[in-house]
Amino acid sequence: MVETDPRATDDRQRVRAVEDDRQRERVDELRQRLRALGYLDAGVDRFVLGPAHSTRRPLIFTLLSAIRVGIMAALLLGPAATLGVAARVPGLITGPRDAAVVALYLGVAFGVAMAVATLTAALAVVAAARISPAAVTRRASMLPRSAGATVGVACLVYFTFWWRTVLADVGWSAPLWTTSALAIAAAISLLLGHAVAVVASAIVISVSGGAAPRQASWRSTLIAGAVAFGAAALLLTWSGTTSASAVPPAPLTVIPSGWRVKVIAIDGFDPRVFAELDAEQRVPALASAFSGAVADLAAGADWSPDPARIWTTVATGQPATVHGVRRLETRRVPGVGGTVSTTDAAGAWAALRNVTDLLRFTRPAIVSGSERRAKTFWEIGAEAGLRTAVVNWWVTWPATASNGIVLSDRATLRLEYGGDLDAEMAPASVYEKLRGQWPALKARAERSARLVEPDPSASPLAGLGRRSAELDALQLELQTAVTASATDLSVVYLPGLDIVQHTLLGEQASGVAASRMSERLAFIKGYYITLDRLLASYAALDPHDDEVVMVITQPGRIGDVATGRLAARGRWTSSSREVSGSQLDVAPTLLYALGLPVATDLAGRPLTGIFAREFTSAYPLRSVASYGAPQRASAARASKPLDQEMIDRLRSLGYVR
Amino acid sequence: MPIALPRFFAEYQATIEDTLRSLVPDDGTVVSKAMTYTLDAPSKRVRPVLALLAAELCGGTAARAMTAAAVMELVHTSSLILDDLPSMDDAALRRGRPANHVAFGEAIAILAAFGLLNHAYGALARAYEPPLAARLAGLVTDAVGSRGLIGGQAIDLLATEKDIDFDLLERIHREKTGALFNASAVAGAITAGADGTALAALSAFAKNLGLAFQIVDDVLDVEGDPAETGKAVRQDARKTTFVSFSGVDGAHQLAAELCQAADSALTPFGRAADRLRALSAFVASRRA
Numbered sequence: 001m002v003e004t005d006p007r008a009t010d011d012r013q014r015v016r017a018v019e020d021d022r023q024r025e026r027v028d029e030l031r032q033r034l035r036a037l038g039y040l041d042a043g044v045d046r047f048v049l050g051p052a053h054s055t056r057r058p059l060i061f062t063l064l065s066a067i068r069v070g071i072m073a074a075l076l077l078g079p080a081a082t083l084g085v086a087a088r089v090p091g092l093i094t095g096p097r098d099a100a101v102v103a104l105y106l107g108v109a110f111g112v113a114m115a116v117a118t119l120t121a122a123l124a125v126v127a128a129a130r131i132s133p134a135a136v137t138r139r140a141s142m143l144p145r146s147a148g149a150t151v152g153v154a155c156l157v158y159f160t161f162w163w164r165t166v167l168a169d170v171g172w173s174a175p176l177w178t179t180s181a182l183a184i185a186a187a188i189s190l191l192l193g194h195a196v197a198v199v200a201s202a203i204v205i206s207v208s209g210g211a212a213p214r215q216a217s218w219r220s221t222l223i224a225g226a227v228a229f230g231a232a233a234l235l236l237t238w239s240g241t242t243s244a245s246a247v248p249p250a251p252l253t254v255i256p257s258g259w260r261v262k263v264i265a266i267d268g269f270d271p272r273v274f275a276e277l278d279a280e281q282r283v284p285a286l287a288s289a290f291s292g293a294v295a296d297l298a299a300g301a302d303w304s305p306d307p308a309r310i311w312t313t314v315a316t317g318q319p320a321t322v323h324g325v326r327r328l329e330t331r332r333v334p335g336v337g338g339t340v341s342t343t344d345a346a347g348a349w350a351a352l353r354n355v356t357d358l359l360r361f362t363r364p365a366i367v368s369g370s371e372r373r374a375k376t377f378w379e380i381g382a383e384a385g386l387r388t389a390v391v392n393w394w395v396t397w398p399a400t401a402s403n404g405i406v407l408s409d410r411a412t413l414r415l416e417y418g419g420d421l422d423a424e425m426a427p428a429s430v431y432e433k434l435r436g437q438w439p440a441l442k443a444r445a446e447r448s449a450r451l452v453e454p455d456p457s458a459s460p461l462a463g464l465g466r467r468s469a470e471l472d473a474l475q476l477e478l479q480t481a482v483t484a485s486a487t488d489l490s491v492v493y494l495p496g497l498d499i500v501q502h503t504l505l506g507e508q509a510s511g512v513a514a515s516r517m518s519e520r521l522a523f524i525k526g527y528y529i530t531l532d533r534l535l536a537s538y539a540a541l542d543p544h545d546d547e548v549v550m551v552i553t554q555p556g557r558i559g560d561v562a563t564g565r566l567a568a569r570g571r572w573t574s575s576s577r578e579v580s581g582s583q584l585d586v587a588p589t590l591l592y593a594l595g596l597p598v599a600t601d602l603a604g605r606p607l608t609g610i611f612a613r614e615f616t617s618a619y620p621l622r623s624v625a626s627y628g629a630p631q632r633a634s635a636a637r638a639s640k641p642l643d644q645e646m647i648d649r650l651r652s653l654g655y656v657r
Numbered sequence: 658m659p660i661a662l663p664r665f666f667a668e669y670q671a672t673i674e675d676t677l678r679s680l681v682p683d684d685g686t687v688v689s690k691a692m693t694y695t696l697d698a699p700s701k702r703v704r705p706v707l708a709l710l711a712a713e714l715c716g717g718t719a720a721r722a723m724t725a726a727a728v729m730e731l732v733h734t735s736s737l738i739l740d741d742l743p744s745m746d747d748a749a750l751r752r753g754r755p756a757n758h759v760a761f762g763e764a765i766a767i768l769a770a771f772g773l774l775n776h777a778y779g780a781l782a783r784a785y786e787p788p789l790a791a792r793l794a795g796l797v798t799d800a801v802g803s804r805g806l807i808g809g810q811a812i813d814l815l816a817t818e819k820d821i822d823f824d825l826l827e828r829i830h831r832e833k834t835g836a837l838f839n840a841s842a843v844a845g846a847i848t849a850g851a852d853g854t855a856l857a858a859l860s861a862f863a864k865n866l867g868l869a870f871q872i873v874d875d876v877l878d879v880e881g882d883p884a885e886t887g888k889a890v891r892q893d894a895r896k897t898t899f900v901s902f903s904g905v906d907g908a909h910q911l912a913a914e915l916c917q918a919a920d921s922a923l924t925p926f927g928r929a930a931d932r933l934r935a936l937s938a939f940v941a942s943r944r945a
Contacts, residue, residue, distance in 0.1 A: 026907060065854070
């Protein structure tokens with residue numbers, strides 16, 4: 001019997017194990033090489049060509065294969081595009097469910113587009129085959145590659161420009177993101193181009209009976225990928241990404257002037273009507289507000305009668321193309337919680353909008369602050385550490401706690417309906433406080449309105465005046481309730497005058513007799529007086545010693561010829577001085593007054609002419625590059641949104657149809 | 658464990674033998690004898706069987722596809738005679754017999770090879786209507802040409818006793834073996850009027866199967882028994898083969914995977930393609 005050395009046996013086993021590992025590695029490598037050469041798993045090709053074996057007609061099998069390519073594009077591009085849309089259309093995607101639904105919609109859109117592109121390329125091959133079969137046979141390998149390359153290049157160009165559009169603010173300033181995105185774009189383009197080439201080659205084979213074209217080697221695939229990536233990078237660089245807003249916002253420092261700023265925003269204000277009434281000394285409170293420095297706010301190219309749009313322009317100092325709020329009325333897509341803004345274009349777009357509404361593919365919704373892409377002046381102030389309070393400004397829902405006290409444009413609805421908060425105001429403690437005071441606040445507002453509009457039954461229009469006055473009084477009550485002596489910035493938006501003016505002179509005014517129209521005009525003038533008394537009763541326009549009161553007016557939904565005004569009254573404002581500006585200049589002017597630096601990427605500039613020389617000398621204008629994008633802090637949302645209630649209310653006030 | 662030839666395979670083989678005899682009759686001349694010498698030698702007739710199965714799978718009949726299938730065997734036999742020549746692989750044994758040039762001399766062997774090719778094109782022209790005949794002739798031309806058997810053999814000769822990389826080895830196999838496998842599958846399908854999708858699927862099947870067939874060939878050259886394979890073994894010692902890259906076990910494994918991939922390519926046909934799957938199972942396990 002031969003004895004074996006156990007150590008020698010172990011060594012042999014070890015050597016064998018090492019050899020086995022090496023062998024496995026070699027086989028793995030060969031397997032990969034074979035895959036690259038088109039053997040083994042040719043899943044994409046089989047997927048693309050799979051379903052059409054039952055048909056013998058090139059056109060039908062082309063159609064079926066194109067649908068498969070479309071499905072592949074949908075699966076690849078739907079989720080990728082959703083990421084981009086989420087970045088580009090704030091407010092549309094509010095959670096994972098929205099993302100899934102949007103991915104589905106975009107997937108369908110991209111899938112259909114890709115299927116059409118594939119079908120077109122393949123039909124071109126079919127047509128060529130029918131016209132000249134011999135030529136197709138001669139070019140059996142060239143034709144499919146050309147078709148695939150055409151579609152692949154088109155995809156790459158599209159994806160690159162899409163990326164540029166989606167993240168215009170980022171570009172090469174975020175090299176990792178951009179490199180990843182371009183790599184994905186190149187890979188998807190190659191894959192889709194390959195799929196189209198497969199379909200085209202199947203057609204060529206069916207016509208010529210030749211062999212399938214040789215699969216690209218892994219080397220040529222790598223080279224093609226590198227070339228595609230390089231081309232996309234060059235295209236992105238050539239097309240010029242930006243930008244100033246890519247610069248991260250610098251921390252803001254406040255150089256306090258000791259001023260507190262109170263802002264009264266009046267919509268539907270016609271300076272010429274005011275001038276007539278002022279000449280008759282019938283609006284003394286407003287006259288005193290306009291007795292200081294006054295700036296004309298010219299209706300620039302960005303002017304629109306849409307209140308959500310124009311008042312967001314005023315609040316941000318940016319045009320609608322930048323701040324993103326184009327219309328009060330937006331559209332909601334079934335299954336998606338967020339909204340998507342619609343253009344204010346007429347014609348074909350409006351018709352399309354109506355058709356999608358009619359088909360219930362979209363339904364009207366109200367624009368929200370989630371869609372806004374620029375900071376408001378109160379958000380900038382709050383971030384810089386100022387104590388701010390804003391009441392009833394447009395597009396302030398959902399309110400987030402990081403922006404000081406915000407009573408959004410839905411705050412009174414929540415107070416009226418009760419229940420848990422759904423971001424109608426912030427911080428949540430304000431709701432607790434106001435909830436208890438609400439009956440008293442409401443009663444006081446009604447009393448104030450009664451004083452200025454004593455008898456709603458006196459005329460058919462008096463009821464309108466009373467309701468509008470109550471609405472304005474309620475906002476002033478709320479402003480008083482949330483504004484403390486330490487509040488640095490207090491802002492309120494008063495809609496009453498615009499509601500009256502629009503109700504009497506808007507679409508319902510067509511066909512009204514001259515005598516009735518005269519009565520309506522007189523009533524509108526009367527509401528100026530009502531508003532004046534209301535403001536006087538709240539002492540809203542009387543600045544304290546440490547306060548500047550700024551009245552911002554806009555012509556409202558009717559005033560296509562009137563300009564807005566910015567009136568400033570306080571110790572350090574210039575007296576009786578008139579300067580020219582635009583709506584875009586309001587936010588920078590307010591920020592300057594609050595002692596904040598002004599961002600150079602704002603479209604407007606501070607109207608320093610409305611301030612006294614001592615002030616501008618003591619507090620020279622400072623600037624920063626950018627305030628950055630709005631922070632999307634989570635809002636207190638524990639209840640059902642008052643979406644329908646908001647729409648009903650705006651409809652009753654004539655804002656939406 | 659080798660898988661026995663399926664019964665349908667034997668039936669096809671018998672019909673193919675008859676067709677080959679009718680296409681290349683022995684007219685008593687030395688060239689005719691040389692042609693039938695190699696053509697009648699024992700063979701599995703994998704290529705013509707592949708063509709017949711493809712035709713039936715695509716809704717055609719074996720009878721209509723028979724000539725095209727037999728043509729593939731004529732071309733293949735022609736290539737074997739040429740491959741064995743002293744100026745090429747210099748093989749002495751083929752299909753269990755002395756190679757054609759050993760039995761008839763080099764010059765006659767060359768003529769026999771060309772004679773078989775000549776018969777192949779003629780058979781297509783006589784058996785099918787002109788458009789189909791032209792299409793099939795084009796297919797055969799591509800499979801034989803500089804991107805097919807001829808091209809593959811040329812590269813193979815130039816690469817003998819040289820280290821070649823894997824991509825070049827794959828090209829040699831693709832052109833020397835894969836091209837005719839592909840042509841066989843496509844030719845059968847064309848006679849059945851198959852659509853592009855079916856052709857593409859069969860092409861993918863043939864491509865994987867062709868390489869698997871060649872890998873098994875390489876393995877048999879290392880570990881085969883001349884009595885079973887019918888040809889001299891270790892004949893490829895001067896060449897880089899699949900076994901050089903993967904070893905014998907790895908080659909077996911990859912051949913099996915390629916046969917699986919070939920089967921997967923037939924997914925669109927469902928169970929109707931089971932006979933082709935049986936063919937691939939046979940290829941993966943063959944011992945000769």
